[in-house]
Amino acid sequence: MSEKLIMETEDKFMANVYAKRPVVITHGKGAVVWDVNGKEYIDCGGSYGTCVVGHCHPKVVEAIKRQAERLISCHGSLYNDVRAKLLEKIVSIAPKGLNKVFLSNSGAEAVECAIKLARKFTGKTEIIAMMGAFHGKTMGALSATWDRKYRDPFKPLVPDFKHVPPDNLEKIKEALTDRTAAVIVEPIRGEGGIRVPPEGFMEGLDEICKEKGILLILDEVQTGFGRTGKIFACEHWNISPDILCAAKSVAGGLPIGLTIARDYIMECLKIGEHSTTYGGNPLVCAAACAAIDVLLDEGLPGRAAVLGKYFKERLQELQSKHRLIREVRGLGLMLGVEFKFEVLSIIMKALDRGVIVLDAGKNVLRFLPPLVIEKDQIDQVISVLDSILKEEESDRLSSTPSYKNA
Numbered sequence: 114m115s116e117k118l119i120m121e122t123e124d125k126f127m128a129n130v131y132a133k134r135p136v137v138i139t140h141g142k143g144a145v146v147w148d149v150n151g152k153e154y155i156d157c158g159g160s161y162g163t164c165v166v167g168h169c170h171p172k173v174v175e176a177i178k179r180q181a182e183r184l185i186s187c188h189g190s191l192y193n194d195v196r197a198k199l200l201e202k203i204v205s206i207a208p209k210g211l212n213k214v215f216l217s218n219s220g221a222e223a224v225e226c227a228i229k230l231a232r233k234f235t236g237k238t239e240i241i242a243m244m245g246a247f248h249g250k251t252m253g254a255l256s257a258t259w260d261r262k263y264r265d266p267f268k269p270l271v272p273d274f275k276h277v278p279p280d281n282l283e284k285i286k287e288a289l290t291d292r293t294a295a296v297i298v299e300p301i302r303g304e305g306g307i308r309v310p311p312e313g314f315m316e317g318l319d320e321i322c323k324e325k326g327i328l329l330i331l332d333e334v335q336t337g338f339g340r341t342g343k344i345f346a347c348e349h350w351n352i353s354p355d356i357l358c359a360a361k362s363v364a365g366g367l368p369i370g371l372t373i374a375r376d377y378i379m380e381c382l383k384i385g386e387h388s389t390t391y392g393g394n395p396l397v398c399a400a401a402c403a404a405i406d407v408l409l410d411e412g413l414p415g416r417a418a419v420l421g422k423y424f425k426e427r428l429q430e431l432q433s434k435h436r437l438i439r440e441v442r443g444l445g446l447m448l449g450v451e452f453k454f455e456v457l458s459i460i461m462k463a464l465d466r467g468v469i470v471l472d473a474g475k476n477v478l479r480f481l482p483p484l485v486i487e488k489d490q491i492d493q494v495i496s497v498l499d500s501i502l503k504e505e506e507s508d509r510l511s512s513t514p515s516y517k518n519a
Contacts, residue, residue, distance in 0.1 A: 157494060228271075240273065358372055367401075
């Protein structure tokens with residue numbers, strides 16, 4: 114099929130719920146993808162953060178091939194060897210005390226399970242979430258998500274969700290009641306603009322939850338599996354939640370969700386109270402086992418820390434050169450650049466020049482590259498952004514004479 118026909122076919126038959134970019138990606142390797150015409154792109158979006166070990170890592174590909182020849186589907190009502198192996202691997206790298214896992218198919222599903230767990234275990238209904246948070250778009254996860262553009266068309270949502278100002282321990286304390294089951298928080302707000310919490314916030318939140326007997330749920334769907342320079346972002350603050358949600362990057366790009374909890378919490382769920390047909394699918398479990406091995410064997414969290422520091426410094430160099438940039442922030446290879454204007458034009462120009470980058474709100478560029486990205490590829494990205502920003506500044510200078518005095 115031609116590029117034009119592929120686009121027309123997707124537009125004709127697929128639900129129009131994605132902000133499509135005019136490019137047809139057909140294959141990838143490492144931190145690079147190619148379109149149907151053979152054009153190469155450095156992928157700083159990583160399929161929205163799923164490709165931590167890189168596109169088509171040979172060990173993941175081999176594991177998928179091998180498992181596909183053995184067994185593709187096995188419902189959770191039957192035992193399975195590769196599922197058992199994955200569960201053991203997950204618990205071995207999970208934060209201390211988290212030793213029971215529910216396997217699902219996405220981050221939103223992982224959050225849905227966490228919400229049900231919190232309510233069932235505590236016997237309470239109220240969930241405290243943060244303003245600016247994003248936890249998914251299914252009805253429970255959506256109720257914890259903040260942005261009105263996602264929430265308003267689907268009201269009424271699940272009741273007893275309360276949003277408080279982020280990074281504010283006092284406001285969280287004020288919001289707690291005798292009906293509060295849990296607080297759910299992203300260690301770094303992703304869609305909310307790559308917001309890293311201030312010093313002392315995560316530790317303080319952990320202390321509040323322990324003191325009040327309230328469950329702490331960490332949504333590490335985007336921050337988990339090496340992205341921030343640690344296997345899980347909570348390790349930066351030496352805390353261990355009661356429930357942790359992970360998903361995007363666990364299985365080398367295949368769909369999976371993890372809800373990891375303390376055993377006495379997970380065991381409150383009885384047979385039939387929560388399940389999913391595809392959870393623990395052997396094919397995905399095999400991919401996840403291989404991806405975890407790659408993560409550890411290739412030292413990818415450490416690589417994310419080193420290259421993330423380098424990438425952030427290069428972005429800060431751009432900030433010193435271009436007044437259009439307001440702030441550079443992030444941890445590891447989860448980085449954001451906030452601009453003084455909307456960034457869609459930058460995203461489209463970068464795409465045209467062979468760089469894929471995401472947004473995180475209207476005025477923030479988001480970088481979630483595979484952790485196998487090379488230093489010279491980062492330099493190429495910086496060079497592309499530098500040239501685009503020079504053009505943007507020139508355009509603004511010519512169209513707004515007062516700009517030079519801003």
